[in-house]
Amino acid sequence: MRRGLIAAAVAVFASAAVVTAAVARPTQPAAAEQVAECTNVSLGDVGPLTGPAAFLGNEQLSWLKFAVSKYNKENGTKFKVAQGDTQLKAPVARTVARKFVADKSIMAIIGPSESQAVIAGAGLFEKAALAAVSESATRVDLTNGQFKTFFRIIPHDGIQVPTVVRFVAEKLKAKHVVVIDSQDDYSKAIAGPMTRGFRARGIDVDRESVAATDTDFSSIVANVANDVSVVVFATQVASGANTLSQQLREQGKKAVVFGTDGAYSPAEYKPKLGYVSAFAPDLHFDPKARAIIREYNAFSKNRTFGTFGPPAYMAGWVAMTAITKACADGKATRAEVTKFVRQTNIPSIIGDNIRFTAKGDVRGATFAVFKVTNGKYSVAS
């Protein structure tokens, strides 16, 4: 309130802080070998909880919490989740990474969700022998061996792009397509190679671009020529793909929308006719998955979800299984946990058993293409 008072108060606090820090020297940060944590273990969730991709990070966090609660109930464990909001910014991701590395109770990282956060943080995780299991980072070069403790549950762009290109070229027999990206690192990493793939097959490609926050595509649609048969939309916002397909119909265009895996969402992407790729059999309609969906709905009070949640569930399960194994003898280190993650072989709700390659990719991952008719999903390939 009064300038001098405040200045004095701040000076007192500052000196107190320095003195306290000086007197109570914190112990050395957790090196890879030590950290025997088996009683108060947390999983560090690194993803965008605010910002333009918040819908993604929040869905993942929700499914992760569900996984933790279910695992705890079934195994009598007491795992917890620590939230690390990256705001979709690499420097923030780095700070979060350092925070989690310094936090002794964190034995595994779930994420980072976005590829640029992996670049920013995975090096720090590697130095601490901390396993990072990502549920949605799809850039191909993340598993080229540069991050030895990085794993991912979902296949990368190098698998999705050829699958989509092949389907559009051979099954849909397109001769002229439009490829739209949404100006983020996920979509640009897909749109570029996809365009090249199409052109290599002699298919005509027009390139368009929208911001991730755009909700109106009418002018882009006006640009779509009449002989275009497929509009490939690399997006993570499923409702945007829906709007795009409706606006195409509105303007009488014949083209159908092909959404990349981010568009997969039976609740939000319901065109009259369209396609979407996904890296898992349809969780919503797989009879085996119905039970778990029921459980999730009960847990989350019927929160809608798309492709982002279930992989986070699996990532959490992988981590918890590995930590439980490492803690079988009462104590564990982060390096031990990472070793067990590498040896993972557990059943998955999104496909076959989860096993990792030497470089951290999930084994046997494929992309499936789904055809959507009047909102109903069916496997197309």
Next chain:
Amino acid sequence: MAEQPRIGVDEWVAQAEERRARTVAARLGDLLDRVPPALRLLAIALPLALYPVFVDSEYLMQVGIDTLIFVLLALGLNVAVGWVGLLDLGFVAFFGLGAYLYTALASEYAGRHWDAQFAIPLIAVVVGVTGFVLGLTSKRLLGDYLAIVTLFFLQIYLVILINSSFTRGPNGISSVLPLEFFGKQVTSLDGYFYVSLVVFVVVVAVLYLINQSRTGRAWRALREDELAAELMTMPVDRLKLMAFAFGAGVAGVAGAIFAPIQGAVFPANFDIVLLITVYAMVVLGGAGSLLGVTVGAVLINASLEALRSPEDASWLFYGVLVVTLLVMLRPWWRGPAVIAATIAFGVVAHEAAGQVRASLVGGTSFGEARIDHLVDTWVLLPENVVTPDGLPTGALGRLAYIGFIAAVLGLTLVRSSLWRTVGLVPVLYLAACVWENLLVAQPAVARFVLIGAMLVALMAFRPQGLFGKQRVEIV
């Protein structure tokens, strides 16, 4: 009651100033002012220099470096906003420009590695000139239009960054090389901390000297009354441009050391959220005061870090609440009285609600700090107010939130000081309820809500922030 009419100062203003000057706190402030500025700077820089010695955790070192970068940004923004009163909403674009320019001079992508002692000054100049050019648009415009033009400039800058191939778009450029001074590379966190500290000291010294010079005085005159300044033959346009240029230059330097610390640049770093955060720092600390914005930056960045997790967040929230109450309520006994009354009210309400319907107090809060467990004993915790993600399940949570805002706003309308103090009790209780039920469940969002609310409250009640000088506007 003025002892002597002062020449050139309006009588009412002089009386107001003298009333204020007689208080204890103001005298303390005067004492502080008497300390030579170099010593004052040393008093701040020395403890900071000892920070790496006492702190081992890499996380805290990173936070320290981040804070210093924020301080630099706040100092740069202070030039245009605090000293000249121009609203520059495109400020973070200069920060980004500095970062990308450094990348162009020292990265594998660009294929060269300039030494930092050449790169940084060059970047400062280039970004300063850019600021100058942007400032040219302000010549014809009122301050308000300038704000929008600068905001648009930021948007365009982002669009270009994201969509040009030479900036590698949203993927950014991740091969930025470390700072190299006279052949020696800076590779450790401690090293970068010291570099940031040195840059901070240099920037503060330069800004202080400019502020004391003729230019600084001209800026202040310009801020107080642009028309009068122009009539006094001050080159108003040139002064505005210089302010823009200096602010931009400082931001550019901050960007130039930010890029090598991160090792990469991405467009997403330089967005509106960052802009508003820096504004909050400047406003909280006191626009126009070098010490103020420094303190503001430290406080806000520390708070943002503390508000990351539900464990730490509650300590900060309740701590700030209690301190504000103790400081703002006069006489001295009202603060503790209100706090005690709130707790008593809470206990009663908790009991009563529990009797009426058990589900009203049966829920659990996300907050995990010890203080949360304490508070939870007397706060209403209805079951199922939020989903496990922290989203309100239905109307109750949302209505409670809106009701709380309305209650706070309504309280500001109460005129009688006594009734206002009385009304504080239920409002504080409601605040604790909303915090325990809604805000602590989504700490990442809650901190931004609090920053927005803080900005509005500060401008309404204490626009000079903590250390700024209260400006008297003669209408």
Next chain:
Amino acid sequence: MDWDKLVQLLVNGLTLGSVYALVALGFSMVYGILKLLNLAHGDVLMVGAFIGWGILGWLGGAQDPSVAVWLLIGLMVLGAMVGCGFLGVAIERFAYRPLRRAPRIAPLISALGVSFFLQNSVLLLFGANFRSYETFDLVDVEVGIHWGPLNVWAIRIMVVVAAVAMMLGLWLLVTRTRLGKAMRATAFDREAAAMMGIDVDRVIVKTFFIGSALAGAAGVLVGLVFGQINHFMGFNYGLKGFTAAVVGGIGSIPGAMFGGLFIGLAEALSVGYIEDFTRGRLGSAFKDLVVFLILVLFMLLRPQGIFGRPEVKKV
């Protein structure tokens, strides 16, 4: 010359432009009276969109509405207008009125704070998922005009008609009623108006109410025609709305309408032709650049806009 494409772009531009015009009107009115740039105006639009969505859900949702479609839409618009009107009044009362005598920069910073607060509050209360109006279930995409190259969805027609109706209503209010006269007087010279017995505070409150109500309506219209809403959609509309107000002449109602249409058409056409124009070097992502350049051009060459009068400051 691809006439189909041009016609379609014009239709899009008209739709966008109507929305921008509504936003610009609110900006213009507030600026005319208070000389204040309401940076939170775009977020008022966003809140309106969410109120409309809430009403939609409350009345059964798009698949199974419990009232007739047109009545439903009318209620959504009305609800958003009322809600946002009161929100605008509250913002004025608590964020701007205490700062009437403060330096010009103060209410702008306060507006930034309000904007940030609104966005994040909505994020807190409703979550990050984009919410959908599912208008395509409400009114099928085939309903509308299909005549030659013209393919106009009924909802688009509704947006333009509603916007024009509201603008007409506003124009009548400002030119034919006593309140309108009071508003014009206050905008012209606040002190003189007070001396003439006009309750300036009440006029300001009513101005904010009307301006914010228009923004709220625009929010619902945006939700209807583009289908999705999220907590940061307000920012973009605020920016474009402001540009429209400045281009048309800030403080002028016909100016805001014209400016809105101008900017909407400019944006639509630039998406359509920017690539041809720059021979492939710039793509549709740069549409905002075009709007920005228009703004800067007007600022530098004709700061009073198309319909405004050059401002002469009396010293």
